[in-house]
Amino acid sequence: MTDLYRFFPEELEQLIIDMGYPRYRADQILLPLYYKFPKNISDIKQLPKKLITELTESGYTIGSAKETHRVVSEDGDTTKLLLNLSNDHSVETVLMQYASSKIGGHPRSTICVSTQIGCAMGCVFCATGQMGFETNLKAEHIVSQVIHFEEILQQRGEHVTNLVFMGMGEPMANYDEMIRAVKILTHPKGFGMGQRHITISTIGIKSGIEKLAEENLQIGLAISLHAPNNTLRKKLVPTATLNSVDEIIESGYNYFKKTGRRVTFEYALMDGINDSSEIAHDLAKLLRGNGSHVNLIPINPTAGDFKRPSNNRVHEFERILFDAGVNCTIRIEKGTEISAACGQLRTDILG
Numbered sequence: 001m002t003d004l005y006r007f008f009p010e011e012l013e014q015l016i017i018d019m020g021y022p023r024y025r026a027d028q029i030l031l032p033l034y035y036k037f038p039k040n041i042s043d044i045k046q047l048p049k050k051l052i053t054e055l056t057e058s059g060y061t062i063g064s065a066k067e068t069h070r071v072v073s074e075d076g077d078t079t080k081l082l083l084n085l086s087n088d089h090s091v092e093t094v095l096m097q098y099a100s101s102k103i104g105g106h107p108r109s110t111i112c113v114s115t116q117i118g119c120a121m122g123c124v125f126c127a128t129g130q131m132g133f134e135t136n137l138k139a140e141h142i143v144s145q146v147i148h149f150e151e152i153l154q155q156r157g158e159h160v161t162n163l164v165f166m167g168m169g170e171p172m173a174n175y176d177e178m179i180r181a182v183k184i185l186t187h188p189k190g191f192g193m194g195q196r197h198i199t200i201s202t203i204g205i206k207s208g209i210e211k212l213a214e215e216n217l218q219i220g221l222a223i224s225l226h227a228p229n230n231t232l233r234k235k236l237v238p239t240a241t242l243n244s245v246d247e248i249i250e251s252g253y254n255y256f257k258k259t260g261r262r263v264t265f266e267y268a269l270m271d272g273i274n275d276s277s278e279i280a281h282d283l284a285k286l287l288r289g290n291g292s293h294v295n296l297i298p299i300n301p302t303a304g305d306f307k308r309p310s311n312n313r314v315h316e317f318e319r320i321l322f323d324a325g326v327n328c329t330i331r332i333e334k335g336t337e338i339s340a341a342c343g344q345l346r347t348d349i350l351g
C-alpha cells in the first residue's frame with residue numbers, strides 16, 4: 001500500500017504518465033488532496049472510473065492516519081488530536097492558536113508536528129524521551145497531521161499558518177522521511193506552505209543540521225541546548241553526547257551563515273538545575289554576538305520531578321542574557337492542562 005500523500009507532485013505526475021494517462025490527471029488528484037481532503041481515491045470524482053480502479057488495484061490509498069480522539073483546551077486555543085496510523089501506532093499532534101497575532105484577520109494557527117513515536121534521546125525532563133523509541137513516522141504520516149488540522153480549520157474559514165517540528169521525536173533522527181514531508185508540504189503543487197513558516201527543532205545532531213543547511217530551503221532552525229556546558233548537558237540529554245556544546249553552536253552558526261535564517265536556541269529552565277545566574281552568564285558568553293536567539297521555556301510538568309523556576313528566577317535569567325546583548329524571549333505556554341505542551345506528548349496518556 002502506498003499513500004498518495006507520500007508522493008512529490010513530480011512523482012505522482014510520472015506515475016500517472018507511466019500508467020498511460022495525460023499529465024493533467026495528476027493535477028486532478030493533487031488539487032483535491034491538498035484542498036478537499038478525500039478519504040478514498042474513489043472520492044475524487046473528476047477521475048475516470050478506470051483510473052480509480054487501476055490506482056486502487058495497484059495498492060495506492062489515501063489516509064494513513066485516522067482521528068480517534070480530540071481534546072480541546074478550555075479557552076479553545078489548543079487542540080490535540082490522537083491519530084491512528086497505518087503502521088498500527090498512534091501519534092499525537094497539536095494545534096495552537098494565537099488570537100493576538102492575526103494574519104489577514106485570522107489567528108495564527110501553528111501545528112506542532114511529530115516525526116517519531118517516542119524518542120531515543122531520553123532527555124530526562126521530556127515525557128516523549130521517557131517512553132523510549134518506538135518507531136519512525138513515514139512522510140505521509142507527517143503530512144497527514146497537517147492535513148487533518150487544515151480540514152478542521154477550513155470548516156471555520158481558517159488555515160494552518162505555521163508548522164513547528166516540536167512534537168514527539170527527534171526530526172534529525174528520521175531525516176529522510178522528515179525532509180520528504182517538508183518538501184511535500186512546501187511544494188506549490190503540494191500543500192504550498194511558505195518555507196519561512198516552518199521551524200525544525202533538534203536536540204543538536206550536527207550531521208542533520210549540516211544536511212539541512214545544504215537543502216537550500218528557508219526553513220527556521222531551533223536547537224534545544226538546555227545547558228551551556230557538556231557536563232550539565234550530559235545529565236539532561238544523556239544520549240546526545242556525540243556532539244559537544246561548542247560543535248552544536250558552531251553548526252547553528254553555520255546554518256545561519258548559509259541560509260540567513262536566525263537560529264533559536266531552546267532552553268528548558270529547571271528549578272535548581274540549569275537556572276542559576278552563573279549559568280545564565282555562561283550561556284550569554286557562549287551565544288553573544290553570533291546572531292542567535294534564546295527561547296526560554298519554563299519546564300512543563302511531566303512524569304519526572306523537575307520543577308519550574310519561580311517567575312523571578314525566569315526573569316532574572318532573561319535579564320542576564322538581555323544585558324549581555326543576547327536576544328531572548330520567554331515562551332508563552334499553551335495547552336498544559338490538556339498535556340499538549342512541549343515535552344508532554346506521549347501516546348499512552350491522553351487528556
Ligand code: SAH
Nearest residue numbers: 126166169170201202224266299300342343
Ligand atoms: N526532539 C526535538 C523536537 C521535539 S522536543 C528537540 O528536542 O528539539 C520540542 C521542544 O520541547 C524542545 O525544545 C524540548 O527541549 C522541549 N521540551 C521537552 N520536554 C519539555 C518539558 N517537560 N517542558 C518544556 N519543554 C520541554
Ligand code: SF4
Nearest residue numbers: 119121123126129203
Ligand atoms: Fe527527544 Fe526532543 Fe524529547 Fe529530547 S526533548 S527526548 S530529543 S523529543
